[in-house]
Amino acid sequence: MSGRGTQRRRGRRTDSTLAVAQGLGWFSIGLGLVEVLAPQALARGLGMRGHERLIASYGAREIATGIGILTARDPTPWIWGRVAGDALDLGTLATGLDGRNRQREKVGLALAAVAGVTLLDLLCGRALSARRSGRRLARHRDYSDRRGMPQPPEAMRGAARDFEIPRDFRTPEALRPWTSAA
C-alpha cells in the first residue's frame, strides 16, 4: 500500500505545476473540512452569524474540488473550479466588511488570505491550461490511410453478410420489427 503511494507521488512530483495543483487540492480538503465541521465557530469569528449553512455548503464544495484535483488525471478544470469558488468566497466575505460588523478587521484579514490563494489558483490554472493546449497542438499522426480493408468502406459494407448470426446471439423476434423500422 505504501509502495503504491510513493510510486504515485514520485510520478507526479517531477512536475512542479502539478505539485502546486496537488497542494491546492489538499488545501481545499483541509479548508473544506473546517467549514463543514465548524461553521458556527467560523461564523462567530467573522461576525457573520446566520451564514452557518452557507459556510458548510462552501465546505462541501471545497472538499469535492479537492478530491477532483487529487484524483483526476488532468486537474486543470478542477483548478479553474477553485478559481470560481474563490470568487464566491471573496464576494461572500466582502459582505462582512459592513461598517456595523465588529469583526471587520478579521474579515479584512480573511479577504487578504483568500486573495493570495486566488492568485496562486489563477497562476496554477493558467500554467496548466497552457500545458494542455500545448499538448493539444502536439503533432498527432493522421491514420486516414489505415482502412484495414481492400476496398473503401462503402464497397465493403455487408461483405460479411454471409455470416450466420448464431441463434443465441439473435435479437428476440418480438423486438425485430421495432428495430428494423427505419
Add this chain to the structure above:
Amino acid sequence: MRALVWHGKHDIRCDSVPDPRIEEPRDAIIRVTSCAICGSDLHLYDNFMPGMKNGDIMGHETMGIVEEVGPECRNLKKGDRVVIPFTILCGECDQCKRGNFSVCERSNRNKDIADKIFGHATAGLFGYTHLTGGYPGGQAEYLRVPFADRTHIKVPDSLTDEQVLFLSDIFPTGWQAAVQCDIEPTDTVAIWGCGPVGQMAIRSAILLGARQVIAIDRVPERLSMAKAGGAITINFEEESVVERLNELTHGKGPEKCIDAVGLEAHATATLDSMYDRAKQAVMLETDRPHVLREMMYVCRPAGTLSIPGVYGGLLDKIPFGMAMNKGLTFRMGQTHVNRWTDDLLRRIEQGQIDPSFVITHRIGLEQGPEMYKTFRDKQDSCIKVVIRP
C-alpha cells in the same frame, strides 16, 4: 526467460523469471514470436481490477511456435505455429459445448475463490488476475498454455504474425461486439471508444452491413483511423454526443450501441463523472460507468447495448428503470474467442480484412514498461503496440 511483470500500480518491469514447464498432461509450451498490449492490460496497470499479485506476468494476446507438448496434447507438435486465445477452454464442459468459452467451467483453477465473487466462476484467462485462474501471461519469451489441445488457433505460414496475432483477442472481440448487435441493414450502430477494440468493432459492423456506423472518442488520431474504417466520428470533447447521435438518427437514437471503453471512461466535467471520480477515490465505487449511462439514455427503445468494454465490480447510479421501460437488450461478456476464429481466419486469408492496420508501435520486451505508459496516455499517437520478445 524475460517477461513483463506486474509489481503494483503503474509498476511493470521487464524481469528475469523462471522458464515455464509442462505441469499438466494437456499443456504445451510456446516460444513467443509476437505479443501485444491490450486496453484490458491498462485496467491492471492502473490497478482497477482486484486480484493481481506482485510478480504476476502480464499479457494475453500472444502467438508463437510450439516448443514442447504434454503427453495428452495430441493435436499439437513441436514446431506448429499457433495463436493463443486469451480465454482458456477445456472444450468439454457444458459451456464449452455451447461455444461459451469465456465461461468455461473447468479452466479457472481458482474456481473456489471466483465462485464466491462471481456467484459462478468464469473461464481461466492468461495474465489477468487470480480471479481468472492466475495464469502467467504471454508478454514473455515463453508461455505455458493449459488445455493446449483446445486453447489454440493454428495459423498458416502464408500469413504474417501481424496479420493473425489479433485473432487472440481484439479482432474477435470487436467482431463479437458487432455480432451481439445482430445488425440489420437499416441499423445505425454507435460505438463508444476508438481504441483497438473500437476499431475492430467499426470494421466488423461495416462488414456485417450496418447502414451507418458512428464512432465516439476524443483522441484525434484514433478518430482519423475510425473514419478510415467507414465511421462518422464524434469528438466528445468538442460536441454533445447525445445531440449529435439524435441528429444523425432523425431524433430517434441509434438502434445498436457498443461500449468499447469500459470502466475507465472519461467525461468532460459532467455531474455524473465528478460523482464517479469522487466515489472511486474513496473506494465506494470501483468503476466509472459514464458511457453505459450515456448509451442507456440515447439508445432507441427496443434497441441493443453490446458491452465488450470491461467492468470490474460495483457500478453506481445506473438508470436501470429507464433501460427496463425502454425495453433494451443487454449483451456482454469476455469474448468466446475460438467460437469466431475459424471464420475470421478465413476472412483474413480471403483478404476481406487485414487487422494489422491498427498497429502503430513495434518494440522489444525491454521497452515494454515505458510503452505501457505511452499507450495509456495515448502519447506519440499510440494505438496498438506489438512486442517481439
